[in-house]
Structures are given as C-alpha cells and as structure tokens.
Amino acid sequence: MADRILIIDFGSQVTQLIARRVRESGVYSEIHPFNSITEESIRAFDPKAIILSGGPSSATEEDAPMAPMAVYEMGLPVLGICYGQQIIVEQLGGKVHPSDHKEFGRAMVDVTEDCALFHGCWDVGDREQVWMSHGDRAESLPDGFRVVGVSENAPFAAIANDDKKFYGVQFHPEVVHTPHGAKLLENFTHGVAGCSGDWTMAAFKDQEIAKIRAQVGDGKVICGLSGGVDSSVVAVLLHEAIGDQLLCVFVDTGMMRKDEPEEVVGLFRDHYNIPLIHRDAADLFIDKLEDVSDPEQKRKIIGATFIDVFEEEASKAGGADFLAQGTLYPDVIESVSFLGGPSVTIKSHHNVGGLPERMNMDLIEPLRELFKDEVRDLGRELGLPNRFVGRQPFPGPGLAIRLPGGITREKIDILQKADAIYLEEIRTAGHYDAIWQAFALLLPVQTVGVMGDARTYDFVCALRAVTSTDGMTADFFHFDMEFLGRVTNRIINEVRGINRVVYDTTSKPPGTIEWE
Ligand code: XMP
Numbered sequence: 001m002a003d004r005i006l007i008i009d010f011g012s013q014v015t016q017l018i019a020r021r022v023r024e025s026g027v028y029s030e031i032h033p034f035n036s037i038t039e040e041s042i043r044a045f046d047p048k049a050i051i052l053s054g055g056p057s058s059a060t061e062e063d064a065p066m067a068p069m070a071v072y073e074m075g076l077p078v079l080g081i082c083y084g085q086q087i088i089v090e091q092l093g094g095k096v097h098p099s100d101h102k103e104f105g106r107a108m109v110d111v112t113e114d115c116a117l118f119h120g121c122w123d124v125g126d127r128e129q130v131w132m133s134h135g136d137r138a139e140s141l142p143d144g145f146r147v148v149g150v151s152e153n154a155p156f157a158a159i160a161n162d163d164k165k166f167y168g169v170q171f172h173p174e175v176v177h178t179p180h181g182a183k184l185l186e187n188f189t190h191g192v193a194g195c196s197g198d199w200t201m202a203a204f205k206d207q208e209i210a211k212i213r214a215q216v217g218d219g220k221v222i223c224g225l226s227g228g229v230d231s232s233v234v235a236v237l238l239h240e241a242i243g244d245q246l247l248c249v250f251v252d253t254g255m256m257r258k259d260e261p262e263e264v265v266g267l268f269r270d271h272y273n274i275p276l277i278h279r280d281a282a283d284l285f286i287d288k289l290e291d292v293s294d295p296e297q298k299r300k301i302i303g304a305t306f307i308d309v310f311e312e313e314a315s316k317a318g319g320a321d322f323l324a325q326g327t328l329y330p331d332v333i334e335s336v337s338f339l340g341g342p343s344v345t346i347k348s349h350h351n352v353g354g355l356p357e358r359m360n361m362d363l364i365e366p367l368r369e370l371f372k373d374e375v376r377d378l379g380r381e382l383g384l385p386n387r388f389v390g391r392q393p394f395p396g397p398g399l400a401i402r403l404p405g406g407i408t409r410e411k412i413d414i415l416q417k418a419d420a421i422y423l424e425e426i427r428t429a430g431h432y433d434a435i436w437q438a439f440a441l442l443l444p445v446q447t448v449g450v451m452g453d454a455r456t457y458d459f460v461c462a463l464r465a466v467t468s469t470d471g472m473t474a475d476f477f478h479f480d481m482e483f484l485g486r487v488t489n490r491i492i493n494e495v496r497g498i499n500r501v502v503y504d505t506t507s508k509p510p511g512t513i514e515w516e
Pocket residue numbers: 299347348349350351393394395396397437471472508511512513514515516
C-alpha cells in the first residue's frame with residue numbers, strides 16, 4: 001500500500017487544502033474528524049505521519065477539542081498547524097494564551113534556527129511571508145521543543161522537537177498565500193516522515209480497478225451517465241474493470257445543451273463500445289414542467305421523474321446488483337461542524353439518491369476519495385478526450401433552471417442556440433478554462449426593439465460567467481466590453497426570439513451561480 005498521511009480535522013475552513021497539498025506531493029492523505037480518532041483507528045489507517053489541522057476553538061478553554069494522547073505516543077511524526085500547534089503545546093505541557101494582538105492575513109516570519117521543515121526553501125536569517133489567522137498563541141513550550149521561527153505577534157511561529165519529530169506552525173502552510181507552504185509540507189511528509197511520494201493517478205487507477213473487480217465479482221453494475229466529468233470517468237473506469245458487466249443508462253431530459261446528447265452517445269456507445277441505453281424522455285419531462293414556474297417544484301419534479309425513468313430502464317434491462325455513482329471526496333468528508341443544527345436548504349440538488357434502496361442495489365463510488373481536479377487527472381489517465389475531461393459543471397436539472405418560468409420546447413430551442421453561440425465565443429477567445437461555469441438564460445420577459453425597420457417584441461437573454469474554486473463562492477467573470485458586445489450582436493442576429501442581451505454581474509453570495 002502507498003504511504004499515507006492522516007489529517008485530523010479540528011474544523012478549519014482550509015483543512016481540505018492540507019489534503020490537496022499533501023496529495024499534490026505524491027502522498028495519499030485522508031481527513032478524519034478529531035472526534036472519530038482512536039488508537040485503533042490510527043492503527044487501522046496505518047499512516048506514516050499525522051497532521052493536526054487548524055480550527056475555530058480556543059485551546060485555552062476547558063472543553064476544547066484535543067487529539068487523543070495516542071497521537072503523541074505511537075512514535076509517529078506529528079505536524080500541528082495553527083490550532084493544531086496550540087494543542088500540541090497544551091497537551092504536552094506548555095501553555096497557550098489568548099493574545100491581545102490577533103494576526104489575520106499576511107504576516108512575516110523570521111527564521112531563527114535551522115529546522116527539517118525549512119530545508120531547501122527557508123534559511124536562518126530569512127524573513128518569509130506566511131498567512132496567519134489566529135487569536136491565541138503559544139507562550140511557553142513543552143520540554144524538548146525549540147523555537148525555529150518568530151513573527152511579530154507569534155513568538156513561537158514555528159516550533160520543533162527533533163527527537164520526537166513533532167513540529168508546529170502558527171501559520172497556514174496549506175494556503176497559497178504562504179508562498180513556500182507546499183515545500184514546507186513536503187519537507188514534513190517526505191523529509192521527516194519518509195514518504196516516497198509515489199502515489200500517482202496510474203497507481204490509483206490500477207488499485208481501483210482491482211477493488212471494483214473484487215467487489216463486483218460476476219455481478220451486474222448500472223451507471224447513470226449524464227455527460228458530465230464525474231459520471232463519464234466512473235463509466236470508463238468501470239468499463240475497464242468489468243467490461244460488459246456494466247450497463248450505462250443515459251436519461252435524456254431534453255434539457256441539455258445543444259448537441260450534447262449526440263456527443264454523449266457518440267463517445268460512449270460508438271467510441272468506447274460501452275453498453276448504453278439512451279432513453280429520450282424529453283416529452284415526458286417537458287410536459288410535466290410546462291406550467292411549473294416555482295424553482296423548487298421544478299427541481300423536485302425533475303428529480304422524481306429522473307428516478308422513475310432510470311428505474312424503468314434498469315428494470316427493463318433485467319436489473320443490476322450495483323449502482324455506480326460519481327460521488328466526490330468533498331461530498332463525503334465528514335467535516336467538523338461547530339455551527340450545529342441543520343443548515344437551510346437553498347436548493348434541493350437532483351441526483352439518483354433513493355434509487356439504491358428502491359431497487360435493492362449496493363453502491364459503487366470509485367471517486368469518493370478524489371477531488372475534482374484529481375478526477376480530471378484520472379479521466380486523462382483513462383484516455384478520455386480533453387473536451388470531456390475539461391468540461392465545466394452542468395447541473396442535473398439542466399436548462400430547466402436556466403429558463404425562469406414555464407418551459408416549452410420553443411424556449412429550450414431558443415436558449416440552446418444562444419448558449420451555443422456564447423460558449424463558442426468563449427472558447428474562441430480562450431476564456432473557457434479560466435471560467436468555472438458560463439451559460440445563457442432565457443428570461444420570461446419580453447421587451448421592445450427595432451430590427452430593420454420593424455418593431456420587435458422578443459425575449460431577453462441573460463449571460464452568466466463566474467470564477468470559483470469549488471462552486472461554494474463565486475465572482476462574476478470580467479469580460480471586456482468588446483467581447484460582450486460581439487456575443488450580444490451574434491445572439492440577436494442569429495437567434496430568432498431574442499432581441500436584448502444582459503450580463504449578470506452578481507457574485508455568490510449574495511447570488512447563487514444558477515438563477516433557480
Ligand atoms: P448554485 O446555483 O447553488 O450552484 O450556486 C452551485 C453549483 O451546483 C450546480 N448545481 C447543481 N448540480 N444538480 C447538480 O448536479 C443540481 O440540482 C444543481 N443545482 C446547482 C451549479 O451548476 C453550480 O455548479
């Protein structure tokens with residue numbers, strides 16, 4: 001088994017970034033919440049080292065979350081980051097105090113002594129930029145520790161116990177605002193912990209294929225294909241593992257982008273030879289949505305209809321023992337929530353949840369350990385064409401949530417044409433990869449215009465493009481006006497039914513990416 005790093009989560013906003021940085025250096029890592037960790041769970045995971053994340057708590061409080069003492073007693077190297085450093089100090093006999101001077105954002109660290117974490121990037125006497133976010137700070141160190149870096153408001157910005165291989169940093173090496181942060185982490189995982197850094201996507205692929213074969217045996221697997229990156233990668237991976245024991249079902253809701261159904265069927269059925277049922281259910285979906293304008297209603301109808309159609313096709317094909325899904329790591333990380341209570345439903349996302357129980361199938365989720373960009377790497381490893389692997393996300397309910405108000409075939413057709421022109425221009429201008437998502441909407445608003453010498457009274461098309469790293473927050477994309485003018489002209493000239501185009505400059509929050 002490849003070397004592994006265990007990351008214990010104390011609820012920092014950026015814990016996921018630790019896992020990403022570690023994986024980027026070729027070492028497999030997983031995040032586990034602090035309250036799930038026991039000596040047995042550590043042994044079972046068998047890590048080469050442990051990283052303690054930051055978190056919102058104060059190590060000075062009575063019932064502050066701590067690491068089980070086993071973390072320090074198993075002979076494993078330990079790196080504490082921010083709150084993680086403070087609990088190392090508290091648990092091993094030092095003292096942490098609330099500080100009058102909080103440090104948030106960019107700060108400078110003076111490197112005072114040589115340390116294994118700094119090799120190849122920080123030298124004694126250097127002043128290095130880091131990113132801080134802390135109120136408390138360590139004030140006295142446990143036995144065996146020395147200070148190796150200081151900042152204006154953190155006299156123990158970096159500490160080390162070389163014998164035990166325990167290290168602590170008050171700053172966050174996992175964020176890009178700590179320019180040498182990735183190297184500092186690599187010095188810990190490779191230099192201190194001795195990881196070989198040989199975790200590659202090719203190795204992961206082989207390991208997953210073996211796992212799938214063992215799990216499936218001679219059973220049958222069914223996979224819902226949407227044309228998006230995740231389900232495409234799952235389908236190709238499964239096909240490589242179990243060949244014709246896999247059946248893909250592509251439910252065409254009639255609300256995909258222009259020409260997308262043909263592309264999906266062409267790639268999977270014709271190019272890969274993957275057994276594929278293509279069910280054209282456009283009429284069914286559009287009929288059900290014709291008079292529905294409430295966004296939540298739309299989502300619920302689409303979700304339920306999708307499951308009905310999928311189940312019908314799966315049963316017709318003789319059923320299956322397993323359902324394969326493209327669940328990703330960010331969806332399964334059981335992160336520590338200090339907010340408590342259920343969060344508000346902003347939008348009910350549509351997926352095939354509910355199906356496995358209804359059809360008595362087990363789940364296969366080969367991507368549950370991967371981040372989105374790792375899924376793309378795996379897709380490339382499997383030979384998927386770049387235009388599939390690099391695709392922007394597309395929501396399950398499709399164009400239905402980009403057509404505020406009731407839905408008709410005519411409106412879908414108008415929207416598909418406008419959207420295709422917009423995306424074509426984005427690709428031509430070289431913006432596609434810099435944008436998280438770009439799409440057109442057709443508003444249920446008609447305005448007066450003049451074309452030739454005639455009056456027009458047509459629909460308004462809105463354009464949206466955002467940058468984002470995870471879809472949780474987003475900023476609108478800053479096109480130049482000339483670009484927007486060109487797209488506007490093309491849409492109005494080439495798409496009958498639209499006589500006005502507007503650009504959405506709302507970020508998320510307060511807006512969401514989709515309009516519904
Ligand atoms: P919002 O609109 O909530 O979207 O800012 C965040 C991301 O989620 C996508 N999205 C969906 N994806 N099923 C999906 O598979 C859905 O029901 C759904 N609704 C929104 C959206 O496109 C964006 O990437």
